[in-house]
Amino acid sequence: MTYLVVLDCEAVQALRDPGHPKHRHVVSQAQVVANRKRRAVAIQIVVPTAVRVEAGWDRTSRAWVFPNRLRIADSPLDTASANTAAGIRDRTSVSVADSHIGAVIQSAPYSQITVVTSDPGDMRRVAGDKNITVAAI
Amino acid sequence: MELQTAIERISELLDDGELETSNTSMRIPTALRDAAALAVKELGIAPSATALTTAALRATLEAVVMQAALDDHYERHPQARPDLGDLAIAAAELDGHPLAGQPGRLRQAAAEIAANHPDASPDDVLLWAEARALPAA
DSSP: OEEEEEEOHHHHHHHHOTTSTTHHHHHHHHHHHHHHHHTTOEEEEEEEHHHHHHHTOOTTSGGGHHHHTTTEEEEOOOHHHHHHHHHHHHHHOOOHHHHHHHHHHHHOOOSEEEEEESOHHHHHHHHTTSOOEEEEO | OOHHHHHHHHHHHHHOOOOOOOOOOOOOOHHHHHHHHHIIIIIOOSSSHHHHHHHHHHHHHHHHHHHHHHHHHHHHOGGGOOOHHHHHHHHHHHHTOGGGGOHHHHHHHHHHHHHHOTTOOHHHHHHHHHHHHSOOO
16 A cells, blocks of 8 residues: 655645644644654655645745655646646636645555645545545644 | 754755665675565565665655654644644544544543553554444444
8 A cells, every 4th residue: 555645735834833723733644654654654745836835835944944854745736737737727716736736636646645634625626536535634 | 963964964865866876785684685585576566676675765764854853843842742642633534534533532542542551553542442432242
């Protein structure tokens, strides 16, 4: 089994700010991922780059040092992802960032995909036919 | 080298996409080497024993870096440190476990199991909560 955890905008913002009301909740999820990596589970956290833009996550900024250290990989908005995301946005009218999350979900070759999000409804819409787990924060 | 500097350098090296490789002379137990070769040949778990070793080493280092970042964060922000109940809820959410929507039940199970098993894992809590949810025979 291979696991992918995708973060949405609020999850990212909650992770960065220790004063955010959902900070401990998202940190708990990061801790579970760390525990599983230690047990050699194939699990990866990613952030779509459009989500990073919306959340204001500049990897060169010291304000983001904690999320930067958590081995959260960028999922870039390349040509193929942009095409998929454009189609999702056209069909569902969600934000650019959420459309990019949908593109990541639809193209990810993982056995299980979990999206950490404050908007479960939109995540299910952008996932299309792909079976996902929604971790609502 | 200061610990955090070392962690950041390890993280940078893990992110380095360069394809340059190095020959290295490592003494590993012969039985382990043979087990890896057999697993590659007969179970197809990796393209080669080298790829298997590299993937395992990367996963271990990623777990170490992630945990170091979390530990440093907990030291600076003790209120962000999740307890066993938080971790059980997070694990249930990430897995789409049926009890994810019942945080009270998971916290109760965490409190019960921690009383006798201080080293219990979030997965232990889920199992206990699941067992408690079964109707008595």
